[in-house]
Amino acid sequence: MSARLMQGNEAIAEGALAAGVRFFGGYPITPSTEIAESLAKLLPKVGGTFIQMEDEIASMGVVLGASLAGKKVLTASSGPGISLKQELIGYASAAEIPAVIVNVQRVGPSTGQPTAPSQGDVMQARWGTHGDHSIIVLSPWSVREAFDVTVKAVNYAERFRTPVILLTDEIVGHLRENVELPAEVEVYPRRTPKTSRAEGYEPYTPDDDLVPNVANFGEGYHIHVTGLIHDETGFPSGSPKVTREAIKRMNDKIARAEDIIEVHQEFMDDAEFAIVSFGGTARTAYEAVLNVRKRGFKVGFVRLVTIFPFADKVIRKLAGKVKGLVVAELNFGQLVNEVERAVAGQCPVKLCAKYDMTIFEPEEIEQSIDELIAEVNGNG
Amino acid sequence: MRKQLRLSGSGGQGVITAAIILAEAAVSEGKQAVQSQSYGPEARGGASKSEVIIDDEKIYHPHVKTPDFVLAMTQKAADKYFHDLNPEGVLILDDDLVPQSPDFKNIIRVPITKLAVEKLGKALFANIVALGVIVKVTKLVDFDTIKKSVARRVPPHTVEQNMTALQLGFDAV
Incomplete structure (x- = not known):
């Protein structure tokens, strides 16, 4: 394939599609809007769903719901919108729901400078929700890498069942340059239960890599999802031991994976x-x-x-x-x-x-x- | 050989679209190109600027430092963006929209918007007229290449008018 001119935000949309994302929920904001615009065109062609919600909070909620129902999901915004998504990013961490959140950074705080470049959301990406959560944050420097890093972000979200922040900036998001995209990419499949209900399946029992194989909704398993600290059954537990182990496992599952650095x-x-x-x-x-x-x-x-x-x-x-x-x-x-x-x-x-x-x-x-x-x- | 361009005007004049089409033409000729843009929060009427760098080598830093060519479609843009022009560079001005020429050696004045309005009935085509001027003056891409790039970018039912607009600009200098 010969090179063509492509924008960073467009490459993120292409990467999402290649990685198997079939659901986007979002609310437009400069300088991220082209991601939504591109996916609005691309997703229906592959049987996917694009939905513009009433605000950023609902956008985060709808992608988490779609993820629990088995779709690979992505949402995109800029600082002001990411601030609104923070509560549900924490929920995704606690309930271990795969999701990619793209932040095309602009000048903040607050509505800041709507179209100007910044990299001021580094610590928000790491700590932008309350509690001792863990997170993966990736950042591309070129249009081609925006594609590659999006594929990785989706794969890591699925592999670790975690929110992944794709932290890009107006510079890369709005930049157009030569790009050649690969015909195929490596895709991490949605994790599936290894035991049946009859064998005593528990959705939050961790696998060897400390990540649970939570069944998708509507596939015959009984699932309970909560932001409260829960045990292997997925139901809340008030136990200090369960709390300690849950927080440790959620942090360790990402910290021990050195291949993502x-x-x-x-x-x-x-x-x-x-x-x-x-x-x-x-x-x-x-x-x-x-x-x-x-x-x-x-x-x-x-x-x-x-x-x-x-x-x-x-x-x-x-x-x-x-x-x-x-x-x-x-x-x-x-x-x-x-x-x-x-x-x-x-x-x-x-x-x-x-x-x-x-x-x-x-x-x-x-x-x-x-x-x-x-x-x-x-x-x- | 690296060439740097800055296309400037106000929101709605289509300078960003023109820059994208130019960069696409360069890429289709096998060159490296980066295109960036800056604009205010307004959709229409605010300052608008787009930059294109064309090179045979990979381009890292995406900002234009010393442009070889500047297009200004408003007086404000002309006054603001001619300062860092390469002294041997060229400043292209919309003859009607930029009444006062900045103090610069190489200025080309073309009634870009007037041509679009008089010959095609709409100021909307001014950016493509400007593109014709730019291709003629800069010789950065072949006229045939830019024709193909314009045809790919514009709505199908406007291709013919856009080809006329391109030719108008090309023949105006």
């Missing part, structure tokens, strides 16, 4: 310093790395595709090899705190932050790395 590294073999970034900002960081290397500085490129679970081991290891890290993010400083935690004092970490509606220029990131190099080498 994806970090893109380049120029790291000789790197004395590195720039850490993600999403649309990484495109500018890449150009900054190329520029400083041309000037003779050994600077590497590190890009988090998986934002959460955070790549602690990868960052800790590379912090032991370099003299310093710059974290470039289009916000007041969020990911930098995670990086600092993982680095644990092994090397200096410098924040390169921006929050003025405009994306980074390569020179701005270069300036940060130049300053860091000067500080570390004592010329500053």
